[in-house]
Amino acid sequence: MRTSVKWVTAATGAIRRAVRNAVGLLAAGFALASPLAGGAAAAPLSDPTEFEVKAAFVYNFAKFAAWPEGAFAGPRATLVLCRLGDVGFGSALSALEGKPVGERRLAVRDVMLREAGDCHLLVIGAPLESRLADVARIVKGRPILTIGDAEGFAAHGGAIGLTLDDGRVRFEVNPKALAGSGITLSSQLLRLARIVEDVP
Structure with a gap:
């Protein structure tokens, strides 16, 4: 019995550490080796690109959303991540195929x-970010998490907008x-977000 209790305690601790680490990455952001971050023009190959970082954020949104x-x-049904329009970091999203x-x-x-309307996460790119009213009509009342990286995306009716702040x-x-x-985000995640309202 003691062995079982120790195993459960260790497993619970590992899960909590994993959650803290994932959220920590979002809290810290990722310094991009680019002129925006004051870095060199040629970044080392090991440095994540802006597009890879944005794809990583989308993956974490999926993990911290309910x-x-x-x-x-069903409980094991596929989580469908859709690209709509010309998503700048769309190629990086392809790496998420099959991820748990x-x-x-x-x-x-x-x-x-x-x-x-058949998606669970909808990443919106050009020129669709300028047609958010059309998108909103399609997804209204449906459990679809809308994400985009156009300037002011969230303030114009998107659920989550990705931004660059000092290269992060x-x-x-x-x-x-x-x-x-009808989708909820983890309170841990919301504490890291900048909350915005619809523009008039």
Whole structure:
């Protein structure tokens, strides 16, 4: 019995450390070796690119989000990550194909606007970020987490906007847009976000 208790305690500690580490990466951001960060023009190959960092953020959003009951066909159903429009970091998102999110696996798809309602995460790129009203009409009332990196994305109705701040990737959250989807984000994650409201 003592062995079992020790094993459970050790496993619980490992899980907590993993959560802290993942959230810590988001809190610290990633210094990009680019002119934005004052780095050299030619970065070492080991340095993550801006696009890779943004893809890593999207993956962590998936891990720290909770979808409402009924959003999936079953407990192991695929979590569908969609690219809509010309997503600048879309190629980096391809690396997330098959990655685990709890008991689910991620599937990365390219979709047309009319197909966006079948997604769980929707990453929106050009020229769609200028048509957020159209996107909002498609996803309204559906459990879809909208993400984009256009300037002011969250303030214009997107749930999560990725930004660059002094060469680091940060993120903004629009609580109204998030609430409309029925999706909740971890309180740990929300504490790290910049909260924004819809622009008038």
